[in-house]
Amino acid sequence: MVRRFSGELVLVALLAAAGVYVLVQTPAIVVPRSAATAGPRLFPYLIGGLLVVLAVLLAVQVLRGKSAPPEEGEDVDTDRRTDWRAMLVVIVLFAAHALLIEPIGWPLAATVLFAGTAAALGARRWLVVLASSFGLAIGLWAIFVFGLGAYLPGGPFQMWT
Numbered sequence: 657m658v659r660r661f662s663g664e665l666v667l668v669a670l671l672a673a674a675g676v677y678v679l680v681q682t683p684a685i686v687v688p689r690s691a692a693t694a695g696p697r698l699f700p701y702l703i704g705g706l707l708v709v710l711a712v713l714l715a716v717q718v719l720r721g722k723s724a725p726p727e728e729g730e731d732v733d734t735d736r737r738t739d740w741r742a743m744l745v746v747i748v749l750f751a752a753h754a755l756l757i758e759p760i761g762w763p764l765a766a767t768v769l770f771a772g773t774a775a776a777l778g779a780r781r782w783l784v785v786l787a788s789s790f791g792l793a794i795g796l797w798a799i800f801v802f803g804l805g806a807y808l809p810g811g812p813f814q815m816w817t
Contacts, residue, residue, distance in 0.1 A: 664718040668711050675707030745776040761811015766793035 682700040717723075749772040756765035770789035779785045797813070800806040810816065 662718060662723060664714065664723050668715045668718060671707050671714065672711035675704045675709075675711060678704030678707065742776045746773050749773055749776070758809055759811075761813060762808040763790070763793045763797045763813055764811050766796065 678700055682697050682704060685697050685700065687695050687697060749769050752772075753765050753769040756768060767786070767790045770792055771785050774785045774789065775782075794813070797808055797810065800808050801810070
C-alpha cells in the first residue's frame with residue numbers, strides 16, 4: 657500500500673481529469689449530416705475512454721505498491737533538484753503560444769514556443785535553435801493545413817493557402 661505522496665498518483669489524477677474532460681466535452685462536437693458512420697466524435701470518445709481506463713489501471717498498480725523504479729539513465733541526475741524556473745518559463749510559453757496564434761499565426765507562435773522551450777532547457781546555439789524551430793513549425797503547419805485540410809491561422813504565411 658502507498659504510505660506517502662506519490663508522483664504516480666498525480667499522474668493518475670491528471671490522466672483521469674483529462675479523460676473525463678474529453679468525455680464531457682465530446683458531445684458538444686457538431687456532427688454534420690454528411691458525416692460518415694464513425695463521425696467526428698468517435699476518436700474523442702475513444703481517447704477519453706482510454707485515458708480514464710489507463711488512469712484506473714495505473715491507480716490500481718500504484719495503490720498495490722508497484723510504482724516505477726527511479727530513473728537511472730546516464731543523462732539523468734536523480735540527485736538534482738527540479739528546475740522550477742525552467743518549468744515556469746515553459747508554462748508561460750504555452751500560454752503565450754495560445755494567445756499569439758490568432759494575431760501572428762500558428763507558425764510564428766509555434767516558433768516562439770519551440771525556441772523558447774529549447775532555450776529554457778539549456779540550448780545556447782541560438783541560430784540553430786531558431787532555424788530548427790521555424791522549420792519544424794512551418795513543416796507541422798503545412799502538414800495540418802495542406803495534408804490534413806485543417807485550419808490553422810497562418811499569419812503572414814496565410815497567402816500560401
